[in-house]
Amino acid sequence: MDTPALELTLRLAGLTTLCLLLIATPLAIWIARGHGLVRRVVQAVVALPLVLPPTVLGFYLLVGMGPSTWLGQALIYLFGHTLAFTFWGLLVGSVIYSLPFAVQPLVVGFSGVDRAVVETASVLGASPWRVFWRIVFPLSRTSFVTAAVLTFAHTVGEFGVVLMIGGDIPGRTRTLSISIFDHVQEMNYAAANETALWLIALSFVALLVVYGRGAAERRSELG
């Protein structure tokens, strides 16, 4: 078992989930609030990572953050080097790659909250901040769990983006899925098998949480 890779993978997935919930929440609130053309375009852009080959995304991120662009220049100015082949580069890539997995469940959740309830809360004097924490968040709790678990699991499983942006540097950018690839290339099938079984178990538990919660929620609504 490649322990540094496991540790790195969990750290990457955890941070990606945290960042994405912070980014996706306001974005999903905005998307769920209206039906304009701009919102549909943004929704389509958010969904792009679902259909693009991860290597396409990884390639553009690598070039986009590379030394030949203003963004890359700015990064070099700030940190002394580009984000390519670093953990932070992986994090940026993962956040973009998993964006739809956080945004879509939240959009569904927010759209399901009765508009009249939200409006009434604000007429009764609640600030937008209070409306969110006391009304919208509790009423769309399940969607937050779904978004978090899917983002986490999806990040654990990513390969193409991580390989393109991160290279394959042990302890720094080598995640579990890349570790498996390396094991197979070294013909070390036993090690690959062990890591792969871990990933299967992890993903299965994650999905069990999502579906288990969904069922519990439905029961409590009926009860």
Place this chain on the structure above:
Amino acid sequence: MDRQGLDRPHHQLVVKGQRGSVEMDVALELTAPWTVIFGPSGSGKSSLLRAACGLVPGVQVEFRRWDATAKSGQGDWIELQGPARSLPTSWRELAYAPQGTAIFPHLTVKQNIEFGWKSRGAFGKKAGADRRFVEEAIELFAMGPLLKRRPRELSGGERQGVGLARAFAVPKAKLVLLDEPFSGIGRGMREALIPAMRARLAALGIPALSVTHDVEEALLLGAEVVRLDAGKVVARGPAKQVLADERVAMMRTLIGDD
């Protein structure tokens, strides 16, 4: 504001523009302690209340409140919404019981009723004094036995009661907006509630604007009635006068004379 203070204009509401299939063109000055907007469904009644709350985008709204303390005691109109500015919904100091109640489904009855109080900074010295608005609303609508219940355990009438209590519990509201406040509440209950609610608002000096399509309710409230049809005011005055025809028709039915 004392009782007499209500006999002068306290709010002005102008709403113009297309709202669904209704072309709204209303300019209202509220003077009575309780004003009822009466009209058939689809006449734009609810839209008027929602416009005052700032919840109707795309129509032209002017909403002003008389502030007797402004201009060092001379009083002045304060613009809540108009060409110059538009206050956020939560700053308009309104109490509101919308149509269909819109109870917060995940909160207990008590938490629902306390919501307005807690939203207006329910901490510090003021909180203790403002708490009485909550207690009095609970008493007025006999919510005591229901406080720990969840909305899904309530009957339609009880939910309506929670919605009304929640509006009445908002501390120091400047205007109470009630949209079909007695739908789902039995006749006997309604006849008991109306005088109690009027007395309560009169004691606090808070004016009310309610909406109904029920002739009997408008007559019972004995309020100033504004008759709305297809987005326009077609009559205005004391209930008995504006609803004279309906009153006669109602009596005929009661006597059984066709």
